[in-house]
Amino acid sequence: QSALTQPPSASGSPGQSVTISCTGTSSDVGGYNYVSWYQQHPGKAPKVMIYEVSKRPSGVPDRFSGSKSGNTASLTVSGLQAEDEADYYCSSYAGSNDCVFGTGTKVTVL
Amino acid sequence: EVQLVESGGGLVQPGGSLRLSCAASGFTFNSYWMNWVRQAPGKGLVWVSRIKSDGSTTRYADAVKGRFTISRDNAKNTLYLQMNSLRAEDTAVYYCVRGYSGYEVWGQGTLVTVSS
Numbered sequence: 674q675s676a677l678t679q680p681p682s683a684s685g686s687p688g689q690s691v692t693i694s695c696t697g698t699s700s701d702v703g704g705y706n707y708v709s710w711y712q713q714h715p716g717k718a719p720k721v722m723i724y725e726v727s728k729r730p731s732g733v734p735d736r737f738s739g740s741k742s743g744n745t746a747s748l749t750v751s752g753l754q755a756e757d758e759a760d761y762y763c764s765s766y767a768g769s770n771d772c773v774f775g776t777g778t779k780v781t782v783l
Numbered sequence: 784e785v786q787l788v789e790s791g792g793g794l795v796q797p798g799g800s801l802r803l804s805c806a807a808s809g810f811t812f813n814s815y816w817m818n819w820v821r822q823a824p825g826k827g828l829v830w831v832s833r834i835k836s837d838g839s840t841t842r843y844a845d846a847v848k849g850r851f852t853i854s855r856d857n858a859k860n861t862l863y864l865q866m867n868s869l870r871a872e873d874t875a876v877y878y879c880v881r882g883y884s885g886y887e888v889w890g891q892g893t894l895v896t897v898s899s
Contacts, residue, residue: 676827709885711828718878718892719828724885762828766884770833770842772818777827 677702677763677775684781685753693778695746695763701773703744707766710739710748714759722761723748750780758782785809785888787879792893799869799897805862805879805890813837813857816883819864821875822892831877832864847873869897 678696685691695702695710702708708726711719721730723739726746736751746765750757763775791803803819819831832843832853841853852865862879874897881888 676829707884711886713828718889719886720889721882721885721887724887728885730885730887760827764828764830764886770835770840771844772830772833774820774828774830 675773677765677773679761679763679775679778681776682779682781684783685750686783687753687755689753690749690751691753691780692747692749693761693763693780695748695765695775697744697746697765697773699744701765701767702741702746704768705766706741708739708741708746709764710737710746711762711764712757712759713762719762753782755782787881787888787890789877789879789890789893792877792895794896794898795869796899797870797897800865800867801869801895803864803866803877803879803893803895805864807860807862807879807881810881810888812855812860815881817853817855817862818880818882818886819853819862820878820880820886820889821873821895822878823872823875826875829875833883834862866895869895871897873897 710723713719727739767773818833834853850868854863876892878892879890880886
């Protein structure tokens, strides 16, 4: 149950795109299409932005997209806006009904 | 409105016990897997435990296995986390979360502080 690896920080100017990676193993990210992504603003509960690798819940802007290749999943935020500045976490099913989260990435809008 | 409301957090001494509760409303509680996820101050999210909709299956993170017990009362629409042998490293905000492949509903969290 080791945490998935994310870069500590990422940044972009308004209107630009930023991509966050989430690296695991064949026992979690690479083995299942159950990767999800969460946005967390300071002092708030997390909010799901992507589930099952690339599905967007209703109400989440289509600027947010997810993908996966091998043991690495990615979240891309296109057309960055000030309100996208937050912490982002990935999570993955890890077999045997277990789950694991990523280490988290702080996204800064310059 | 779909809602999860945690309670039961507080200050406890190392080695002590605490039971968290999570009251669910606005959805069919007995149809969903439920989870506890925690976040230490200034740190990331960590999955703690989950329980199947009918309570028949439970899973735990290695860090809490043997010390924490998750349970649910579907008649009361309530999720529980019994925490025993608490350690300083268990200090965190504990979130009650609905979901399995994606955590779509989160409570506001309850703070547990383990300190002498």
